Amino acid sequence: xxxxxDRVGGEPFFIQLVEHFYLGVSGDPLLRPLYPDDLxxxxxxLALFFMQYWGGPATYNELRGHPRLRMRHMPFxxxxxxxxxxxxHIEEAVAHMATTTDLTEADAEELRAYFAMAAASLVNAP
Ligand code: HEM
Numbered sequence: 001x002x003x004x005x006d007r008v009g010g011e012p013f014f015i016q017l018v019e020h021f022y023l024g025v026s027g028d029p030l031l032r033p034l035y036p037d038d039l040x041x042x043x044x045x046l047a048l049f050f051m052q053y054w055g056g057p058a059t060y061n062e063l064r065g066h067p068r069l070r071m072r073h074m075p076f077x078x079x080x081x082x083x084x085x086x087x088x089h090i091e092e093a094v095a096h097m098a099t100t101t102d103l104t105e106a107d108a109e110e111l112r113a114y115f116a117m118a119a120a121s122l123v124n125a126p
Pocket of ligand 1: 031034035036041042043045046049064069072073076078082083086087115118119120122123
């Protein structure tokens, strides 16, 4: 069976998912201050990471090296509130993609389950 990357239509899906996610982050008083002023590099890296994770090209690793996500997030204080806000924005982005593409409910659920698990693993503060 095809990778999720292929099932959802490849790169454009992830570009749009991340674009919508950062739209949410940019208006979030808790999360916005953690990110740089210009969100375009952050968005680029996140989209590349998701593409690679879901079975697309390994461009993220070529550009950024091994993801080491927990280590890369150590400079930021991530407690339950930050985790919940991050998950809320990515779930809104998934919901947006479900209405604008033919994302199946099974794939939407797979995305949500992974994001919830990954976000929980990055909590580094009470
Ligand atoms: C739990 C709440 C989270 C917070 C508050 C958070 C916050 C951040 C911040 C502030 C950056 C730096 C942005 C930049 O330097 O441009 C970042 C980078 C990144 N985050 Fe998160 N993040 C969270 C969860 C996640 C999750 C769940 C994933 C993956 C499933 C993820 C993947 C990434 C990636 C791939 C990068 C770019 C790393 C690089 O520099 O190559 N983050 N995150």
